Amino acid sequence: MPRDPRYDILFEPIKIGPVIAKNRFYQVPHCNGMGHVRPRAHAAMRGVKAQGGWGVVSTEEVEIHPTSDLSPYIEGRLWDEHDVPALALTTEAIHQYGALAAIELVHAGMNAPNLYSREASMAPSPIVNPASYAPAQARGMTLRDIRDYRRWHRAAALHARRAGFDIIYVYAGHSLSLAMHFLQSRHNHRTDQYGGSLKNRARLLRELIEDTKEAVGATCAVAVRFAVDELRGSDGISADSEGREIVEMLAELPDLWDVNVSDWANDSKTSRFAAEGYQEDFVRFVKKVTTKPVVGVGRFTSPDTMVSQIRRGVLDLIGAARPSIADPFLPNKIDSGDIDDIRECIGCNICVSGDYTMTPIRCTQNPTMGEEWRKGWHPEAIPERTGNDSFLIVGAGPAGLECARLLGRRGYAVHVAEARELLGGRVTREALLPGLGAWARVRDYRLNQLNKLPNVEIFRASHVTADQVLEFGATRVVLATGATWRHDGVGRTHTRPIPGFDSSNSVFTPDDLMDGLQPSGPVIVFDDDHYYLGAILAERLHAAGLAVTLVTPADRLSAWTVNTLEQHAIQKRVMDFGIEIVTSQNIVEYDGRRAVLHCTYTERISELPAASIVTVTSRHPNADLAASLDGMGDSVRNAGIISVDSIGDCYAPSTIAAAVYTGHRHAREFDWPQSDVAGFRRELPSTMAGDAPQEFKR
Ligand code: ADP
Ligand code: SF4
Numbered sequence: 001m002p003r004d005p006r007y008d009i010l011f012e013p014i015k016i017g018p019v020i021a022k023n024r025f026y027q028v029p030h031c032n033g034m035g036h037v038r039p040r041a042h043a044a045m046r047g048v049k050a051q052g053g054w055g056v057v058s059t060e061e062v063e064i065h066p067t068s069d070l071s072p073y074i075e076g077r078l079w080d081e082h083d084v085p086a087l088a089l090t091t092e093a094i095h096q097y098g099a100l101a102a103i104e105l106v107h108a109g110m111n112a113p114n115l116y117s118r119e120a121s122m123a124p125s126p127i128v129n130p131a132s133y134a135p136a137q138a139r140g141m142t143l144r145d146i147r148d149y150r151r152w153h154r155a156a157a158l159h160a161r162r163a164g165f166d167i168i169y170v171y172a173g174h175s176l177s178l179a180m181h182f183l184q185s186r187h188n189h190r191t192d193q194y195g196g197s198l199k200n201r202a203r204l205l206r207e208l209i210e211d212t213k214e215a216v217g218a219t220c221a222v223a224v225r226f227a228v229d230e231l232r233g234s235d236g237i238s239a240d241s242e243g244r245e246i247v248e249m250l251a252e253l254p255d256l257w258d259v260n261v262s263d264w265a266n267d268s269k270t271s272r273f274a275a276e277g278y279q280e281d282f283v284r285f286v287k288k289v290t291t292k293p294v295v296g297v298g299r300f301t302s303p304d305t306m307v308s309q310i311r312r313g314v315l316d317l318i319g320a321a322r323p324s325i326a327d328p329f330l331p332n333k334i335d336s337g338d339i340d341d342i343r344e345c346i347g348c349n350i351c352v353s354g355d356y357t358m359t360p361i362r363c364t365q366n367p368t369m370g371e372e373w374r375k376g377w378h379p380e381a382i383p384e385r386t387g388n389d390s391f392l393i394v395g396a397g398p399a400g401l402e403c404a405r406l407l408g409r410r411g412y413a414v415h416v417a418e419a420r421e422l423l424g425g426r427v428t429r430e431a432l433l434p435g436l437g438a439w440a441r442v443r444d445y446r447l448n449q450l451n452k453l454p455n456v457e458i459f460r461a462s463h464v465t466a467d468q469v470l471e472f473g474a475t476r477v478v479l480a481t482g483a484t485w486r487h488d489g490v491g492r493t494h495t496r497p498i499p500g501f502d503s504s505n506s507v508f509t510p511d512d513l514m515d516g517l518q519p520s521g522p523v524i525v526f527d528d529d530h531y532y533l534g535a536i537l538a539e540r541l542h543a544a545g546l547a548v549t550l551v552t553p554a555d556r557l558s559a560w561t562v563n564t565l566e567q568h569a570i571q572k573r574v575m576d577f578g579i580e581i582v583t584s585q586n587i588v589e590y591d592g593r594r595a596v597l598h599c600t601y602t603e604r605i606s607e608l609p610a611a612s613i614v615t616v617t618s619r620h621p622n623a624d625l626a627a628s629l630d631g632m633g634d635s636v637r638n639a640g641i642i643s644v645d646s647i648g649d650c651y652a653p654s655t656i657a658a659a660v661y662t663g664h665r666h667a668r669e670f671d672w673p674q675s676d677v678a679g680f681r682r683e684l685p686s687t688m689a690g691d692a693p694q695e696f697k698r
Contacts, residue, residue, distance in 0.1 A: 001337030007303050009310055011335060014055070014293055014317060017221035017255025019166045021055035021100050021317070024310065025331040026295045028258060029058040029104040029169070029225070030321035031355035032370070036077035038683045039086035041360060044373035046101075047093025049324055052379070053331030056167065056317070057094045058102035059087070061176065064156035065149075066117035068107040074358050078105070078156050082690045084163045091164030102167035103160045104225065107149060109178035110138035110187075122149075124181050124188035124195065141178075146194065146204065149178065154211045161216045167256070168216055170208045173225040174264050179205045180227065183246065186235060202246055209253045221255040227262030229282040237262070239282045244289070251290040258295045258319065259283045264352075265565040267297070268322065271347025272435035272532075273569050277305055284314045295319040301326075301344040303334045325351050326365040328379050343379075343445050346438045349564035350657045356563040364442060364657040367402065367664035374680035377668070385411040386671060389642070392417065392474035394464045394625060397425020398656050399648025399663035400480030401446035406667030408453035415474065416456065419463040423447060425482050426649070427656060429514040433536045434543070442656060466628035470639040477641055478666060479626050480659075483619035483649035485509035491528035491617025493553045493586050493600075498615075500590035506612040507590065513537055519612035521546030524595055526587050528552065528617040530559045531655075535570050537614055542577050549580045549608060553600050557581055587613070619653040626650065645670065 003011070011023045027049050034042040042059075049057045062076030063069060077083050087103070094101040110123040113134060121129065122145060123138035141149070157168050172179040181187045182204045188195050194203050205224070212222045228243035230236030237243045247257065260267045261282050269278060277298040287294050295317035300306050306318045323330055326345035333342050343365045354361035354370065363369040368377035391407055393400045396418035407414045422428050424443030431440035450456050469477055487509050489498030501507050508519050510533055523546050527534025534550065535558045542548045550557060557574060561567040574581060582597070585606075589596040590613055597606045629636055629644050636644060647666045648659035669679070 003335050003337050004303075004339075007307060007334050010303065010306055010318065010331075016100075016167065016223070016293055017217065018219055019100055019221050022098055023053070023055040023331060024306075024317045025054045026056040026317040026319045027054045027058055027324045028295065028297055028319040028321050029060050029102070030325070031060040031073075031075060031352075032361040033074050033354035033357070033359050034361065034370070035060060035074040036083065036086060037074045038360065039089050040683055041370070041373040042076075043089035043093040045361070045370065046090050047096060048372050048379065049328045050094040050097035050099035052324075052327075052329035053335060054099055054324060054328075055331075056100045056102055058167070058169075059090060059104055061104050061106040061108070061171065062087075062156075062160075063112070064105050064107050065152040067114060067119040067122055068109070068112045069114045069117040069119065070108055070112055071116035072358055073355065076103070078103075078159055078163075080155075080690070081159055081162075082688075084159050087160070087163040087165075095164065100166040101164060102169060102223065103163075103165040104169040104171050105153060105156050105160065106171045106176065107153065107178045108176055109181045111176050122178065124178075124190055127187060127189075140190075143192070150207060150211055153208055154215045157212045157215045157220075161220055165220065167221045167223050168212055169223045169225055169258070170205065170212055170254070171225045172205050173227045173258075173260060174262050174267060175227070175230065176264070179208055180262075183237060183242070198242055198245055199249065202249055205246075206250060206253065209250065213253075217255075223256040223258055224250070224254040225258040225260075227267070228259050228286065230262045231266050239285060244285055247286055248289045252292060254292060256293050256295065257286055257290060259286050260297055265568060268349060268352060268565055269347075269569075270349050270564060270566055271299070271438035272566070274299075276300060276302065277309070280309070280314055287313055287316070293317060297321065299323060299345055299347055301330070301342060303339060322347070322351060325361065325363050325369050328366070340448055344441045346441045348439065348656075349566065350655060352565055353563035362657055362661065364655070364660060365445065367657075367661040371680070374682070382406060382409050383668070389475045390473070391415065391476045391478060392469065392472050393478045393480055394469070395419075395425065395480035395482055395648070395650070396423040396458065397480060397482050397648060397659060398427050398442050398446075399482075399659040400425070400478070401443065401450070402660045402663035403478055403480060403647060403667045404456055404458075405446050405449050405453075406664055408450060408456040410667065411455065414453075414456040415472070416458045417462040417464045418458070418460055421461045423458065423460065430533075432514070434539050435536065439656070442660065464625070466625060466632060469625070469629060470632070470635060470641070473640065475640060475642050476670065477629070477644040479644065479646045479650055480648045480663065481622040481625055481650040483621050483653040485511045485615075485619050486617055487615065489526070489528075489587065489615050489617055492530070493528050494617070498587060498590065500592070501613070501615060504590060504592050504613075506592050506610075508612060508614045510537060510614070510616055513540070513614065518544065519546070519614060521548070521612070522610055523548055523612045523614060524587070524608060524610040525550045525614045525616065526552075527554075527557070530554050532558060532561060532566070532570070534558065534616040535574050537616065538574060538579050539577060541614070542579050549582060549610075550574065551582045551585050551587060551595075551597065551608070553584065553586045555584050557583070582608075619649065621650045621653055623650055643670065
C-alpha cells in the first residue's frame with residue numbers, strides 16, 4: 001500500500017548540525033539491561049530499530065568515567081579507548097540501514113554508586129544522593145574536579161566519534177547527571193562561579209556543550225538532553241521559570257534539543273497515569289525560543305498525533321523509546337501504509353523492569369525485544385513452516401493468540417478454541433479495570449493480524465475437553481488455558497490456606513470481581529501479589545462506594561511496581577482516594593466478620609472488621625486439560641497427536657509479557673530437539689584485559 005500523503009511530513013530529512021537525519025523518527029536514548037555487558041545483543045537490538053526505519057537510533061546512558069560507575073545497573077560504558085570496539089558494533093549495526101547513531105554520554109555524579117570502581121561519588125556540593133540508601137555521601141567537587149570532569153567528557157566525545165557516532169549528547173536530564181545536578185538549586189549549594197545564580201549554575205552545562213562542539217562539532221552533531229520540568233514546583237526546574245530560562249540562555253548553542261520532563265518516572269509514565277502526548281504542555285515553549293531542531297517524547301504511536309505535533313510547531317522530530325521497543329518497524333509501517341500492523345505500546349513499563357532487574361530488556365507487546373542477537377529473533381521476519389503440522393490451540397489469551405499469530409504467519413493450519421465468547425483471556429478482563437484500557441492492544445493487535453490469515457480459524461464459546469482434543473485431528477496441541485486466582489490465600493506469605501478463607505462466602509478473588517460479583521463493605525483487599533491488581537481492585541471497590549482497607553505483608557503498596565516506575569504513583573493515588581493502607585501486616589484468620597492480622601515483624605496481633613475480603617495472592621494454573629491428556633497415554637498418540645504442550649499462565653502463571661513470550665517461543669521452537677544447554681547464544685567473558693593499574697592516571 002502506498003504511504004498516506006498526510007504522513008509525508010514525517011519522512012522529511014532534518015538537518016542536525018553537520019549531519020542529516022533521513023526522517024523525523026528519532027529513537028531517543030533508552031536503557032535495556034544489555035549495555036556494556038552484552039554489546040552484541042545491544043548492537044543487534046539497535047540495528048533492528050534502524051532497519052525498521054528510525055532516522056536516528058540512540059544508545060542508553062553511557063558512563064564516561066570510573067567515577068560514574070552505575071554498577072550493578074547495566075548501562076553503556078565509555079571509560080577509555082578499550083570500550084570503543086564494543087560501541088562500534090552498535091554504530092555499524094545502525095549505519096547499515098542509513099540511520100544516524102547517537103550516544104548519550106553521562107557522568108551520573110551522585111547517582112553513580114561506584115560499587116565496582118570504588119571511587120567516591122561526586123556532586124556539586126557534599127550531599128546525600130536522595131535515590132541512594134547506601135551509607136555513603138557524594139563529595140562536593142572542587143574546581144579541579146570540574147576541570148577533570150570536562151576533560152573526561154571531552155575525551156569520551158572523541159572516543160565516541162572514533163566509535164562512529166554521529167550525534168553526541170550532553171545529558172542534563174532525569175536528575176541523573178552532574179550537568180543537571182549543577183542546574184538544580186536544591187543540589188547545588190556552591191558559592192563560586194558554578195553556584196548561586198542560574199547563569200552560574202548553567203555554566204557547567206554551557207562549558208560541556210562548548211567543549212563537545214570544539215572537540216567533535218565539525219563532523220558530529222551535539223545534542224542536549226534537558227529536563228525542562230521536574231514536576232516539583234518551585235523546588236525544582238520548571239518549564240515556566242528556570243527550565244525556560246535555561247533553554248533561552250543556551251538556545252542556539254547545541255545542534256539539537258531533546259527535551260522532556262524529569263525524573264524517569266515522570267518521563268516514562270505508564271498509560272495508567274498519562275495519555276499519549278502528555279508532555280506537550282511542558283515542552284511546547286522550546287521551539288519558540290530556539291531555531292535548532294527539537295525532539296520530544298510522549299509514547300507516540302499514532303501517526304496522526306505525530307503529524308499534529310509537527311504541524312502545530314511543538315516538535316521537529318518524533319522521539320520514542322517505548323513505541324520503538326514495542327514496534328521497531330513503526331516508521332516503515334507508516335511509510336508502507338500498513339498503519340494497522342503497528343504493534344502499539346500499551347504503556348505498561350515491563351521494558352523498564354529489565355533495567356531495574358539488570359537483565360536484558362523485555363516487552364509485553366514485542367516478544368522479540370532483547371532476543372535479536374541471542375535467539376536471532378526478528379520482529380517481522382519469521383521462518384517459514386518446516387512441515388505439514390496442524391495445530392489446535394486451546395485458549396485465546398495473550399499466550400494462545402501470540403502462538404496462533406506466529407504459527408499462522410509461518411504458514412501452518414491453526415485452529416484456536418476459546419471457552420468464552422470474548423477473546424483475549426485475562427487481557428480482555430483486566431483491560432476493563434480502571435486505567436488499564438490500553439492493555440487491550442495486546443489482544444487487538446493479535447486479532448487484527450489473525451484476521452488477515454486465512455489458515456487460522458477461531459472458535460469462540462468452545463470449551464474443549466480432552467476427548468474433543470483427541471477427536472479434533474490436529475497433529476500438535478497447544479494448551480493456553482491460563483490460570484485462576486486462588487481463593488484460599490496461598491501466596492508468597494502463606495504456603496498453606498488461611499483459616500476461614502476457603503469456607504467463607506465473603507471471600508472473593510480478582511476473577512470473582514471481574515466476573516461481576518460485588519462484595520459488601522467494609523472490605524479488605526489482601527494484597528500478597530505486590531503487582532498492580534490489588535491496588536486497582538481497591539480503587540474499583542472504592543469507586544463503588546465501599547469502605548476499603550488495603551492490607552499487605554510488604555512494607556509498601558504494590559511493591560514490585562518499583563520496577564515499572566509506578567510504585568510512588570500507585571500509592572499516592574490510593575492514598576488520595578482515602579483508602580486506608582495497612583503495610584507489614586498479614587491476615588492469618590477470617591471468620592466472615594473480622595480478620596485477624598499479624599505484624600510481619602513482631603507477630604503482634606490485631607483485628608479488623610470486614611464484611612468481605614478480596615484476596616489477591618497467587619494463581620492456580622488451569623492444568624486440568626493437560627493432566628487429562630497426560631493420563632490418556634497411547635490414546636493421544638493413536639489420535640495422531642505428536643505433541644501436547646502448555647504455554648503461558650497454565651504452564652507457569654506470570655506477567656502478560658511472559659505469556660506472550662512463551663506463545664511466541666513455542667511457535668518458533670516447537671520442533672526443536674530437546675537440549676540441556678541454554679536455548680540462546682551467550683556473550684562470554686572476554687579474555688582481553690584493560691590497562692594495568694599503574695597506567696591508570698587521572
Ligand atoms: P494466558 O495469559 O496464558 O494467555 P489467559 O488466562 O489470559 O492465559 O487465557 C486463557 C484462556 O483460555 C481464557 O480465555 C480461558 O477462557 C481459555 N480456556 C481455559 N480453559 C479452556 C478450555 N478447556 N477450552 C477452551 N478455552 C479454555
Ligand atoms: Fe510499551 Fe510495555 Fe512494551 Fe514497554 S513493555 S514498550 S511499555 S508495551
